[in-house]
Amino acid sequence: MSELHTVNKSPFEKSSFASCLEHVLEGSAVLLYEDGIYAATKGTAVEGKLKSAQGVKFYVLGPDLKARGLGEDRVIDGVEIVDYEAFVDLAAEHSKVVAWV
Amino acid sequence: MKFAIQINEGPYQHQASDSAYLFTKTALEKGHEIFRVFFYHDGVNNGTRLTTPPQDDRHVVNRWAELGEKYDLDLVVCVAAAQRRGIVDDGEAERNGKDATNIHPRFRISGLGQLVEAAIQSERLMVFGD
Numbered sequence: 402m403s404e405l406h407t408v409n410k411s412p413f414e415k416s417s418f419a420s421c422l423e424h425v426l427e428g429s430a431v432l433l434y435e436d437g438i439y440a441a442t443k444g445t446a447v448e449g450k451l452k453s454a455q456g457v458k459f460y461v462l463g464p465d466l467k468a469r470g471l472g473e474d475r476v477i478d479g480v481e482i483v484d485y486e487a488f489v490d491l492a493a494e495h496s497k498v499v500a501w502v
Numbered sequence: 503m504k505f506a507i508q509i510n511e512g513p514y515q516h517q518a519s520d521s522a523y524l525f526t527k528t529a530l531e532k533g534h535e536i537f538r539v540f541f542y543h544d545g546v547n548n549g550t551r552l553t554t555p556p557q558d559d560r561h562v563v564n565r566w567a568e569l570g571e572k573y574d575l576d577l578v579v580c581v582a583a584a585q586r587r588g589i590v591d592d593g594e595a596e597r598n599g600k601d602a603t604n605i606h607p608r609f610r611i612s613g614l615g616q617l618v619e620a621a622i623q624s625e626r627l628m629v630f631g632d
Contacts, residue, residue, distance in 0.1 A: 409517070409518070409521070409630070409631075434521060435516065435517045435518070435521060436516075436517075464524075465517075485524050485525060485528040486528055486532065488525060488528070489525065489528050489529045489532055489534065490532075492505070492525075492529075492626050492628060493503045493534070493626070497626075498626050498627070498628055498629075500628070500629035500630070502510065502629060502630075502631060502632055
């Protein structure tokens with residue numbers, strides 16, 4: 402069964418996003434929230450890393466984007482914007498949740 | 503589905519307590535069960551009744567307490583983390599010779615076994631914080 406990985410720190414502050422990418426398996430999902438949302442924005446130094454993760458579905462928490470003044474147009478194509486209801490659904494749908502803190 | 507929640511950050515520190523609260527509230531509203539909310543490390547500071555934020559700011563402690571009251575949540579503060587940070591209930595005050603208590607009545611202080619039990623009894627353990 403696939404796993405849900407959560408990342409809540411900016412990739413420019415901590416290495417948790419990079420660690421997550423090194424461990425995430427094909428077919429799993431990554432949810433970026435809190436300052437982790439910066440990993441989902443276009444034109445940064447880590448954009449390529451996210452795009453090179455094969456077979457991994459990325460989600461970003463919409464309310465945390467909005468709280469930081471970032472519009473949906475700033476999100477990398479293919480990253481799905483979700484709300485808290487979808488966050489709960491993702492946690493329930495995946496067999497494990499791994500928090501990279 | 504049965505969830506357990508672990509919070510490792512204090513209120514107003516970053517965003518973990520807010521994220522955990524919103525996740526917990528949403529899960530409950532969707533009909534899921536929250537087996538326990540365990541406050542660990544600086545997260546124990548979410549359980550002091552003396553918290554007094556400005557009136558136009560969210561009251562993180564009372565918000566947890568109100569959600570706990572509404573859904574009869576088990577809000578547990580780690581005892582060793584609490585002792586280090588001066589979060590005290592009647593039992594700990596007596597045991598350690600303290601002249602006051604500050605735990606919010608909707609929370610309780612207990613040991614790490616409560617976290618292990620929550621992880622075993624729940625289908626998912628959600629960790630928020632540093």
